[in-house]
Amino acid sequence: METGLSEFGKVVIFGTGLIGGSFALGLKEVGAVEEVVGFGRTPATLRKAQELGVIDRAGINPAHEIGDADIVLVATPVAQMPEIFERIAPYLGPNTIVTDGGSTKGDVVAAARAAFKGHIGKFVPAHPIAGAENSGPAAARWDLYQGKKVVVTPLPENNDDRLDRIKRAWSLCGADIYELTPEIHDRVFAAVSHLPHLLSFALVHELAVRDDADLFFTFAASGFRDFTRIAASHPEMWRDICLANREALLGELDSYRAQLDELRVVLANNDGDALEQTFNIARQARRNWAGDQ
Amino acid sequence: METGLSEFGKVVIFGTGLIGGSFALGLKEVGAVEEVVGFGRTPATLRKAQELGVIDRAGINPAHEIGDADIVLVATPVAQMPEIFERIAPYLGPNTIVTDGGSTKGDVVAAARAAFKGHIGKFVPAHPIAGAENSGPAAARWDLYQGKKVVVTPLPENNDDRLDRIKRAWSLCGADIYELTPEIHDRVFAAVSHLPHLLSFALVHELAVRDDADLFFTFAASGFRDFTRIAASHPEMWRDICLANREALLGELDSYRAQLDELRVVLANNDGDALEQTFNIARQARRNWAGDQ
Numbered sequence: 001m002e003t004g005l006s007e008f009g010k011v012v013i014f015g016t017g018l019i020g021g022s023f024a025l026g027l028k029e030v031g032a033v034e035e036v037v038g039f040g041r042t043p044a045t046l047r048k049a050q051e052l053g054v055i056d057r058a059g060i061n062p063a064h065e066i067g068d069a070d071i072v073l074v075a076t077p078v079a080q081m082p083e084i085f086e087r088i089a090p091y092l093g094p095n096t097i098v099t100d101g102g103s104t105k106g107d108v109v110a111a112a113r114a115a116f117k118g119h120i121g122k123f124v125p126a127h128p129i130a131g132a133e134n135s136g137p138a139a140a141r142w143d144l145y146q147g148k149k150v151v152v153t154p155l156p157e158n159n160d161d162r163l164d165r166i167k168r169a170w171s172l173c174g175a176d177i178y179e180l181t182p183e184i185h186d187r188v189f190a191a192v193s194h195l196p197h198l199l200s201f202a203l204v205h206e207l208a209v210r211d212d213a214d215l216f217f218t219f220a221a222s223g224f225r226d227f228t229r230i231a232a233s234h235p236e237m238w239r240d241i242c243l244a245n246r247e248a249l250l251g252e253l254d255s256y257r258a259q260l261d262e263l264r265v266v267l268a269n270n271d272g273d274a275l276e277q278t279f280n281i282a283r284q285a286r287r288n289w290a291g292d293q
Numbered sequence: 294m295e296t297g298l299s300e301f302g303k304v305v306i307f308g309t310g311l312i313g314g315s316f317a318l319g320l321k322e323v324g325a326v327e328e329v330v331g332f333g334r335t336p337a338t339l340r341k342a343q344e345l346g347v348i349d350r351a352g353i354n355p356a357h358e359i360g361d362a363d364i365v366l367v368a369t370p371v372a373q374m375p376e377i378f379e380r381i382a383p384y385l386g387p388n389t390i391v392t393d394g395g396s397t398k399g400d401v402v403a404a405a406r407a408a409f410k411g412h413i414g415k416f417v418p419a420h421p422i423a424g425a426e427n428s429g430p431a432a433a434r435w436d437l438y439q440g441k442k443v444v445v446t447p448l449p450e451n452n453d454d455r456l457d458r459i460k461r462a463w464s465l466c467g468a469d470i471y472e473l474t475p476e477i478h479d480r481v482f483a484a485v486s487h488l489p490h491l492l493s494f495a496l497v498h499e500l501a502v503r504d505d506a507d508l509f510f511t512f513a514a515s516g517f518r519d520f521t522r523i524a525a526s527h528p529e530m531w532r533d534i535c536l537a538n539r540e541a542l543l544g545e546l547d548s549y550r551a552q553l554d555e556l557r558v559v560l561a562n563n564d565g566d567a568l569e570q571t572f573n574i575a576r577q578a579r580r581n582w583a584g585d586q
Binding site: 129149151178188189191198200206208209215217219221225226227234235236249257260261275282283284287288292293 | 510568
């Protein structure tokens with residue numbers, strides 16, 4: 001649908017906050033989009049997004065906006081995606097590609113399959129890895145994705161052209177593109193993101209419900225600060241992520257519990273060598289990782 | 294033994310690095326000490342400490358330095374303390390008070406009792422809570438303890454005068470003084486410091502030994518960074534701390550494992566309300582804690 005010089009004609013964004021808004025601004029920054037239309041939960045948010053130049057106008061009715069869109073990005077919380085997929089499914093045009101910004105993929109793909117059915121090939125799932133400290137249109141930045149990772153998790157039904165166009169759009173925003181299957185994606189993020197959040201919440205909760213909780217918090221210092229920073233994350237959002245990625249998270253949690261069981265035996269046996277070796281392997285891996293960042 | 298205007302005459306420091314050196318510099322800064330004598334593992338370290346003004350001179354023989362000392366601070370790694378206690382025990386003078394800077398207390402007190410026997414009242418255990426990123430005399434700073442916490446864990450045998458003098462010395466360094474029993478101290482620090490380190494090491498180790506470890510580390514991001522920062526801590530030091538505080542740490546580890554078992558059930562049951570409530574309590578407690586710091 002490119003009618004001018006831009007690579008993409010119309011881009012429709014559901015959820016014009018940090019993730020969706022930054023995608024729009026990133027494409028605008030390089031002149032890669034002709035028009036951005038936003039949908040959101042409240043008129044106030046859409047007005048704000050328009051004032052800030054994140055979107056060109058607010059959409060009223062998906063029936064009038066989806067058919068001639070090149071890209072539809074659904075960047076809402078994952079829990080809202082099934083309903084949005086149902087709303088837009090009847091209107092996908094011949095050139096419309098739908099993508100998403102959800103941090104879990106198995107559940108999003110399942111919802112997309114249920115809504116898009118035979119047109120599932122038009123849905124290319126993706127997960128941009130970018131901070132989430134702030135939200136709303138005011139948090140959107142054209143350079144949010146510069147040098148950040150975006151994981152695309154293609155479906156067997158995606159043809160190369162559609163896949164390439166979604167990867168191209170994220171590249172234009174400055175992102176480095178990776179490909180994983182939805183299943184591997186979910187396992188990886190369960191291990192390196194969802195589980196650490198669960199563990200951090202668990203530690204603080206376990207202390208907080210003690211009768212003498214104050215005594216413990218009084219002497220918590222810098223190590224506690226680092227370890228528990230993510231326990232200040234948004235409870236509702238993390239509830240949804242944990243439930244959305246439940247199977248993979250349970251698997252990772254069980255691997256971790258087995259690791260703790262082993263360490264308990266090592267400690268109970270006073271086995272300094274095994275303890276030091278475990279710590280050594282961990283430190284080396286952590287240092288290598290930090291050096292690669 | 295004050296021969297001049299200073300509150301303390303001679304202070305002897307075993308281990309002239311971050312903890313011991315900063316104690317010396319803190320007392321010197323306010324003119325509260327006449328002479329600081331240092332003992333250390335290598336002549337080079339002691340030379341460096343003297344060059345930097347951390348100590349006035351290096352001690353050669355404890356037999357000549359301990360009897361007229363007002364304070365002897367043992368600020369070495371905890372594992373070296375029993376031997377140092379044995380070396381100095383024969384020479385304690387009538388006004389000598391021994392204290393330490395160890396991050397565990399039950400094991401240090403046991404070693405002190407074994408060495409000092411009937412003179413155990415002259416040993417006032419303490420734990421200054423200060424960062425340990427750097428070490429050696431060059432890391433010592435006069436203001437390290439300004440506004441930091443020092444936990445004194447008095448023994449029944451300590452009389453008020455000795456206890457007050459150790460508290461006073463740390464106050465002169467700018468620290469806020471707290472009192473706990475050695476047992477409560479060890480339980481508190483097992484929970485808020487030693488356990489988080491163990492959990493962080495465990496997470497990184499569990500990923501690092503996987504065949505496909507690289508896949509996981511590739512997608513680790515800011516939450517992982519915070520949670521695992523303490524997994525880059527010194528393996529030998531943390532082995533010693535974990536072993537030294539083994540009983541309390543096993544207790545805290547078991548409480549935490551019980552918490553994880555509960556969360557596993559909640560997750561397996563898809564119980565979003567319970568999950569959100571746990572996260573909410575944790576976030577509120579983490580925020581209250583951070584606000585108090």
